[in-house]
Amino acid sequence: MIYKNVTDISLGPIVKIAIDAGHEILRIYNRYDYDIEFKNDCSPLTMADKQSHQKIATQLQKYYKNIPILSEEGADIPYSERKSWNTFWLVDPLDGTKEFIKRNGEFTVNIALIENQKPVLGVIYVPVLDTLYxxxxxxxxxxxxxxxxxxxxxxxxxxxxxxxxxxxKNEDVVKVIASRSHLSQETEAFIEQLKEKHHRVETMSSGSSLKLCLVAEGACDYYPRFAPTMEWDTAAGHVIVEQARGYLYTVEGKQSLTYNKPCLRNPWFIVENR
Known part of the structure; x- marks a missing residue:
C-alpha cells in the first residue's frame, strides 16, 4: 500500500500481528526450557524476543512494504539511514524480558506507528492476560x-x-505506579513530594509498558520514570495515554517525547492522567 497518513492504516491487521506474536511468546513461555543470552548492554535476550521480532517484522513487511521498521531486536540501523524516515514502525517484540524470565506475566508486545517523530497509532498486547490496549x-x-x-x-x-x-478514576487517593525492576532514588523522592501535597498516596509496581496502560485506563494517576528507557519502550503506550486524555512529558522542560532521535534513549519522563 502507498501510505499517506494514519487514516490509511486499519487497526485490525496490526492487532492481529501483535496477538499472533503474543501467542508465539506464550508458546515459548510455557516450555520452561528456553536459553537466556545477554546483549552488549547486559540486558537479557530469549528465543521469545527473537521469534516475536521475526513474526512481527515479516507480517508488517508483507502488508506495508513501503513503511520501514525499527525494532529493539533490529536496532542497529544507523541514523544516517533512518533520519529520512518521516513514517516508520517502532516495535518492541517483547517488552519486559526480565518479567518474562521471572515468570510473573508482566510482559507485552508493543507496536507503534511514528509519523513526524510522534506516535499516531499504538497497540500493546498482554499475552498472559489476553488483554489488548x-x-x-x-x-x-x-x-x-x-x-x-x-x-x-x-x-x-x-x-x-x-x-x-x-x-x-481515583478520587480519594493518588496512585503512583513504578517499575518493578528499575526503582530509583529519584522515583522515591517524587513519591515523597506527592505525599506532601495529597492526603492519601498509594504506590504499586508493575513491569513493562503495562505501567503506561494502567495510567491510560485510570487505574493509576502517575508513572514517574527516572531511569533509562528506549524509544520502543514508550511509543505505543505514549499514544495510548494521550488518546486517553493523559500526558507524557519530559522532566526537563515538560516537553512531549519525540522519536527517531540520533540517540534512541529517552530522557526521564512523567506520565499522568490527572
Missing part, C-alpha cells in the same frame, strides 16, 4: 479483554467491542 489518532484509546472471543478486523470492531479509556 490500542489507540489511534482520530479514533481514541481502548482496552479489550478476552480477545479470543472478539472480532477485531477493523477500527469499527475495536470501537464497538473495546472499553473507552480512561475507564476508571
Amino acid at each position: 490500542v489507540a489511534k489518532v482520530g479514533v481514541g484509546s481502548f482496552k479489550i479483554k478476552h480477545t479470543k472471543q472478539c472480532r477485531l478486523d477493523d477500527d469499527k470492531d475495536i470501537m464497538e467491542q473495546g472499553t473507552v479509556l480512561p475507564c476508571s
Whole structure:
C-alpha cells in the first residue's frame, strides 16, 4: 500500500500481528526450557524476543512494504539511514524480558506507528492476560479483554467491542505506579513530594509498558520514570495515554517525547492522567 497518513492504516491487521506474536511468546513461555543470552548492554535476550521480532517484522513487511521498521531486536540501523524516515514502525517484540524470565506475566508486545517523530497509532498486547490496549489518532484509546472471543478486523470492531479509556478514576487517593525492576532514588523522592501535597498516596509496581496502560485506563494517576528507557519502550503506550486524555512529558522542560532521535534513549519522563 502507498501510505499517506494514519487514516490509511486499519487497526485490525496490526492487532492481529501483535496477538499472533503474543501467542508465539506464550508458546515459548510455557516450555520452561528456553536459553537466556545477554546483549552488549547486559540486558537479557530469549528465543521469545527473537521469534516475536521475526513474526512481527515479516507480517508488517508483507502488508506495508513501503513503511520501514525499527525494532529493539533490529536496532542497529544507523541514523544516517533512518533520519529520512518521516513514517516508520517502532516495535518492541517483547517488552519486559526480565518479567518474562521471572515468570510473573508482566510482559507485552508493543507496536507503534511514528509519523513526524510522534506516535499516531499504538497497540500493546498482554499475552498472559489476553488483554489488548490500542489507540489511534482520530479514533481514541481502548482496552479489550478476552480477545479470543472478539472480532477485531477493523477500527469499527475495536470501537464497538473495546472499553473507552480512561475507564476508571481515583478520587480519594493518588496512585503512583513504578517499575518493578528499575526503582530509583529519584522515583522515591517524587513519591515523597506527592505525599506532601495529597492526603492519601498509594504506590504499586508493575513491569513493562503495562505501567503506561494502567495510567491510560485510570487505574493509576502517575508513572514517574527516572531511569533509562528506549524509544520502543514508550511509543505505543505514549499514544495510548494521550488518546486517553493523559500526558507524557519530559522532566526537563515538560516537553512531549519525540522519536527517531540520533540517540534512541529517552530522557526521564512523567506520565499522568490527572
